[in-house]
Amino acid sequence: MKGLALKLISAVIVLILLFALAPFGTVPAGHRGVKTTFGSPSNEVLSEGIHFRFPLAQKINLVNVSIQKGEGEGDAASRDLQIVHTRVALNYHVKPEGAVSVFRDLGNEPGERMIIPSVxxxxxxxxxxxxxxxxxxxxxxxxxxxxAQLRERLARHAIVVDEFSIVNFNFSKSFNEAIEAKTTAEQLKLKAERDLLRIEVEARQRVAQARAEAESLAIQRQQVTPELIRLREMENQRLAIEKWDGKLPNVSGGAVPFINVK
Structure with missing residues (x-):
């Protein structure tokens, strides 16, 4: 019994030592592992999963190879020496096969050591x-x-640019005011040009209308002949006879008008 108890105690101690020393390491999803032996990294890239290591002597270091997002802002000068405050956003990831290079050369800090200064x-x-x-x-x-510049520079360090966007450009107050004034002037110029075009079109329309009326009157005058005048007089007389009720007008007071009958 005493020997069995010693064996059980020994087994428990071994299990505790195994868990404490952790001879196995795990590389989670979205990462790659770099094994170091007394601090010296190996050239092998460990894929996702469980990997053996010698306790105390070896360590599995994780390198993030999933897509990461970074934002930053800074000041720069344009070609016409205007101060430009730019805010940008960048999505990037480390090449899985370049995990050892990123761990060894960039201290596993690609964002601080390479991304920010490159941007x-x-x-x-x-x-x-x-x-x-x-x-x-x-x-x-x-x-x-x-x-284009970022991809060329970062590719040398096993970093891939997935997306890049300019969030915003900000300029000095005086430049913004100048842009606003210029925009207002251009809008007023366009409005004046549209008004001038409208006035010209309306003027041409009035000229065309007056010309048409003049031509119409000229045509009417050309069509008036003595025969037409005589026909119109006969039509007027006929209409007057049709409207007459057959009674002579009554005249009260005054002298009877003299009628010269030949």
Missing amino acids: QEAVKAVTARFTAEELIAKRTDVRDQIV
Whole structure:
């Protein structure tokens, strides 16, 4: 009995040591593992799942390879020396096969050591190619050029750019006021041009109407002949006879008018 008890105690101690020393490590979904032996990383990338390690001597370090989002903002100068405050958003992920490189070269901190400085540099470099007004009007071109620079720079460190967007451009108060004044002036100019066009069209319409009326009167005058005048007089006399009731007008007072009968 005493020997059996010792065996049970020994087994329990071994189990406790196994759990305490943890000879197995787990790599969860969305990550890759980098095994280090006394701090030295191996070149093998551990996939998701359970992996063996030597307790105390080896450690499994996790590298996030899922899509991550980062936002940042900073100031830059445009080509016409306007100060531009830019806010951007970036989605990126670490290449699974590049997990060892990210762990070894970037200290497993790609966001702080590579993403942020790369975005700042790309934004400043591209912003300097455009004037402040062009940054607004050609926003898509600006974004595409920034993305191209980022992808080229980050690809060397096993980082992939998934999405990039310019959240907002902000300029100085004086520049915003100048843009607003220019926009107002352009709107007033367009309104004046539309009013002038409307006036010209209405004037042409009045001229055309007057010309048509004049031509109509001229045609009517050409159609008036002595025969037409005589016909109209006969029609008027006929209408007067039809309306006459057969009674002569009564005259009261005064002298009887003299009628010269030949």
